[in-house]
Amino acid sequence: MTDDRTATTPEHTDTPALRDLRAHLERLDVPDVVHELGRLGPTRRAVAFRLLRKDRAVEVFEDLDPALQVELVDALAGEAAAIFDALDPDDRAALLDELPAGVARRLLSGLSAAERAATTALLGHPEESAGRRMSPEVVSVPLGTTVADTIARVRAAGEDAETVYVVPVVAAGRRVVGVVSLRRLVLSDPSALVDDVMTSPATTVRVTDPAERAANVVRDGGFVGVPVVDAEDRLVGVLTVDDAMRVLEAEDDEDSARTGGSEPLRRPYLSVSVLGLVRSRVVWLLLLIVAATLTVGVQSFYEAELSQVVALALFVPLLIGTGGNAGSQAATTVVRASAVGDVRPSDTLRVVGREMLTGLLLGVTLATVGVGPAILVAGPQIGLVLALTVVAVCTLATTVGSSVPLLAKRVGIDPAIVSAPFISTFVDTTGLVVYFTIAKAVLGI
Amino acid sequence: MTDDRTATTPEHTDTPALRDLRAHLERLDVPDVVHELGRLGPTRRAVAFRLLRKDRAVEVFEDLDPALQVELVDALAGEAAAIFDALDPDDRAALLDELPAGVARRLLSGLSAAERAATTALLGHPEESAGRRMSPEVVSVPLGTTVADTIARVRAAGEDAETVYVVPVVAAGRRVVGVVSLRRLVLSDPSALVDDVMTSPATTVRVTDPAERAANVVRDGGFVGVPVVDAEDRLVGVLTVDDAMRVLEAEDDEDSARTGGSEPLRRPYLSVSVLGLVRSRVVWLLLLIVAATLTVGVQSFYEAELSQVVALALFVPLLIGTGGNAGSQAATTVVRASAVGDVRPSDTLRVVGREMLTGLLLGVTLATVGVGPAILVAGPQIGLVLALTVVAVCTLATTVGSSVPLLAKRVGIDPAIVSAPFISTFVDTTGLVVYFTIAKAVLGI
Structure with missing residues (x-):
């Protein structure tokens, strides 16, 4: 398998066939690229993945099934570190779960101290818990902040925060007392206090809740995201709607497979x-x-x-x-x-x-x-x-x-x-x- | 059935038992109220629903299964018109599909001309199509608008627009050329043009696409919403992530029931x-x-x-x-x-x-x-x-x-x-x- 892969993953990306493939991939949306990669064998998948532009490659990688991510990390070897670095902490933690311990250690050691801390914090929560699937990089504000200052803080966090659609409002000790949506912030008077525009009490989930139950809370409430809190109601992250959808889809896959009397495949059918x-x-x-x-x-x-x-x-x-x-x-x-x-x-x-x-x-x-x-x-x-x-x-x-x-x-x-x-x-x-x-x-x- | 209902839906909401129930319902989140109502028989459901505060009642009603909505409209009689008026056009259209023609006509005639137009426009799209499930009230801006003006337009639309997280950018003839998220708007320089901050080309779905396929596009792409366009790429609405989740959940229900060899119940198990x-x-x-x-x-x-x-x-x-x-x-x-x-x-x-x-x-x-x-x-x-x-x-x-x-x-x-x-x-x-x-x-x- 490995021999075969090395032999057919050449670097001459300038052959007409590869140029065509690259052009074809460029025209597709990210979800379609993900689907296409799921239909290829491991060798051709690695070749196709290398043809993607750097920024798209990370987006595509994030959406791949974990089993395919592991194969790609293996096939990409040295290049994997750069992609790993660009992932959000929760996606990184999910990937580390699947990787052999040696590879996981090597990738972790290549991260900056802050990124490594965000990732290992997630790994401290039990598997299948809300804590594993949440985004830990979240913008929050204390009670008494004005709407204008809250928006300023969202802008300052900018690209680093995975979600800014839901801003938890916290009291002393990071205790969550409410949430304010980005929509509400934009619609409110800039000089108003978040205390007066937030939804309180906020719907929250516990970091130790089963991920499926937490995801159901997001779906049933039609939330863009829900704050994740510890036993003392202190903010530890946000479970976003797309994280929730991914959890629920995986659960549906599992239920469907077992209803039919087989184990879940955990990867696209044609890639099995x-x-x-x-x-x-x-x-x-x-x-x-x-x-x-x-x-x-x-x-x-x-x-x-x-x-x-x-x-x-x-x-x-x-x-x-x-x-x-x-x-x-x-x-x-x-x-x-x-x-x-x-x-x-x-x-x-x-x-x-x-x-x-x-x-x-x-x-x-x-x-x-x-x-x-x-x-x-x-x-x-x-x-x-x-x-x-x-x-x-x-x-x-x-x-x-x-x-x-x-x-x-x-x-x-x-x-x-x-x-x-x-x-x-x-x-x-x-x-x-x-x-x-x-x-x-x-x-x- | 009807006799029974009239007999046991008394107006004396001041008995201790009803006060307790009201207090209990007040403490629950909207999704939990929805779950609780799904577990009651039709008579007690109508009583419990009347105990809700007006604003919460509308939220709860929106999230109920269509079959339960129909029963409530029946039980609430005259009061139903106020709730119907407060619904979003897509929820209203979904309810009208289920109601007897006479009731539907009566409720429609009670709407303002604008609300009626928004609702009947949705009803013009085929059942099970993306057009039926989208939000038609959407904020869009033409090419060349600044970020500041776009935010101003979002603020002006305010509560009327069902979604402001995804703002389609349109060229002449309302042709969709890109989208800009509320997040991107907040993070961008207010004097920049949307042309320079939008995602283009935008992922869109056709108004005639099956609702399930459109919902899969939203889920697979992790979008907060996706513009819905007609055959000439003209903007007609937005399919939001919570609309998409609802479509997919109904499809999963259907697939699951049929896999087990029965027809879908289309309402909570205990209410059947x-x-x-x-x-x-x-x-x-x-x-x-x-x-x-x-x-x-x-x-x-x-x-x-x-x-x-x-x-x-x-x-x-x-x-x-x-x-x-x-x-x-x-x-x-x-x-x-x-x-x-x-x-x-x-x-x-x-x-x-x-x-x-x-x-x-x-x-x-x-x-x-x-x-x-x-x-x-x-x-x-x-x-x-x-x-x-x-x-x-x-x-x-x-x-x-x-x-x-x-x-x-x-x-x-x-x-x-x-x-x-x-x-x-x-x-x-x-x-x-x-x-x-x-x-x-x-x-x-």
């Missing part, structure tokens, strides 16, 4: 090798197969009944498919409602009760609609078995599908992990037991 | 009745059951083989479960990659090729790991049948799971509709055919 795809899925499939061997056990237990009434086997895929689908519906709905904050762990009983009733009604509906055809195909006795089984399996599926993710969340497991595929496999096994039990009772076998 | 939950799921379950009856057909076709070798039936749930899981993995990954723009419809062949290979490798891995136990349980011949079937079913599942959503997108169907549950059911049926065909060949039955 086929072996990488296999790796993200094979453990899940193996676990689910191990769980599914229970279905083999259940069916061998009822092998005598099966060989007596082979017709029973005909409906197994339909029944467990229906159970799996009803369970997926419940699980996906509840996982999503929980992710956006509509449902809290304390709602577990209420939710499971609703879902149980929903499953019962779904089962009765399906049984009523399906009982006619089933009797025509399989006769009245097996028809009755099927109808009863559908009702039982649907109720079981929605109950399990809603309770397991919520219980998982209560004990601190990502609810998406125990969603659709897990529920299906569980419902397959228990559904078969229900099916054969009902069949034995009704058919008298 | 059990019958509402049944309604969002029953049609999907019925469709999937109809599709699954094919599995009954396939198995009855092979009934002779099944009764000859009942052991074959034992492994059916495991095999189709594995196929379903492998298919879900592929479908979910591809649907998500397509939603965030990592994969385009033109990548279909490349993606399907990768997924086919991934499925083959997954199948070979599972068969290798599983062949020992399978031989122990079922003997060498059925062991061979199982191993071959796992390879074939995994390859089939990833191929179908990746190609069907992408083909759906090509013909304009939401790829999430044909994802996991649809793929599972399809793979169930074809997987059974593969299984019995291999079994007949190997076992010579």
Whole structure:
């Protein structure tokens, strides 16, 4: 891999093909360049990246997935230091998390003392916390400052502050007592005091809050940014709306992957090798197969009944498919409602009760609609078995599908992990037991 | 329903319980009030809403799901007009979409001529387009304006403009030639021309672009807002970051619901009745059951083989479960990659090729790991049948799971509709055919 890369990353950027590529990249917006780089293999990505103008290169680098950033740092070697230096502290901290320790140390040592301090301060907060994702370089003003002086301070901080759209107002000891938006500052009388134009009390998030919850606060409130405070309400940074969007997108990626029964890729799909795809899925499939061997056990237990009434086997895929689908519906709905904050762990009983009733009604509906055809195909006795089984399996599926993710969340497991595929496999096994039990009772076998 | 509501919406807001509720609501942030209202039934929601201070009521109303807004308009009757008047034009247009025509007409007729014009202009754009979700009240300046004059114009527009963070710069005929952020304006020399401080060319979106694509542009670029233009590049509005977040959240809700095999609820989970939950799921379950009856057909076709070798039936749930899981993995990954723009419809062949290979490798891995136990349980011949079937079913599942959503997108169907549950059911049926065909060949039955 490394050999190949060195061989095909030549410096003759004056060939017509490379000139064309450079011109093509120049015409694209930064987000489009990011998308294009995500579609290339590692070698061509490094070549394309070097063709970018210096200032655009930093912007593009900031928006790349962390996994791609690490590969680029590796491929760019010496040149990486300059890009690292130009990043904002929060982006730098995120990258350091992903880099091998040796590379991380080398890059950190190349920073100025102030930049290094801003970066390592972020690294002191737990991973996945709001503190890791905030911007520590923030303009704030004490109570009693005039609007004109506040604007002057914003101007003085200028390019160094990552965000100036939200200016926290602080009392003694940097305690946040309000915020004033840049919009409000511009619209207000310059001689007014921030005390009179600020929003107070300010919505804040704790530096130790999970990044996802903090990001939800920004989204739900429609804020441009929210001050991040420590346990004593002292200002430590600002979580901006674009940081929040990035956190939420990563969470959505994770939830979506796990709902489908695989590990998140954490990088653009086309930049993942086929072996990488296999790796993200094979453990899940193996676990689910191990769980599914229970279905083999259940069916061998009822092998005598099966060989007596082979017709029973005909409906197994339909029944467990229906159970799996009803369970997926419940699980996906509840996982999503929980992710956006509509449902809290304390709602577990209420939710499971609703879902149980929903499953019962779904089962009765399906049984009523399906009982006619089933009797025509399989006769009245097996028809009755099927109808009863559908009702039982649907109720079981929605109950399990809603309770397991919520219980998982209560004990601190990502609810998406125990969603659709897990529920299906569980419902397959228990559904078969229900099916054969009902069949034995009704058919008298 | 209506009787019940009238009976329990009394005006005596001076009872101790209501005073407590009012005090409780006063202490909450707007987003928390929105969450709390989403958890109440319609009657109590209307009571709680009336307890809010007027200015907060409008903010809360803006952030409610459209379905809850409609119920409130109904419950508030006469008072609704005042709230409707205080909404921004884009929020007003979104609400009008949901209201019965009579109510919509009545509310529209109560507006001033200017407000009515701003609202109906939005309604002229197709649903789900960027034009429907943008803010039409935007401050723009012509080329040649100084920074000081631009700020003066922002101040003059003041509260009327929904967004002042992004100021489009226009040439003759309102053609957008650049944008300047409020941040840049504040940081720049007041006597400079916007021509020299603006970002040009500006990233814009078309008024007819799908709202989701436009919102992705805002998110991917980390913009506070993006100018919306018509076919001649003339300014018609700005899509702000909070509008974009709302669009993307609704899309994520939709994708998530459909991935799980149900229709999106479009309102907070706890505010949906059990019958509402049944309604969002029953049609999907019925469709999937109809599709699954094919599995009954396939198995009855092979009934002779099944009764000859009942052991074959034992492994059916495991095999189709594995196929379903492998298919879900592929479908979910591809649907998500397509939603965030990592994969385009033109990548279909490349993606399907990768997924086919991934499925083959997954199948070979599972068969290798599983062949020992399978031989122990079922003997060498059925062991061979199982191993071959796992390879074939995994390859089939990833191929179908990746190609069907992408083909759906090509013909304009939401790829999430044909994802996991649809793929599972399809793979169930074809997987059974593969299984019995291999079994007949190997076992010579």
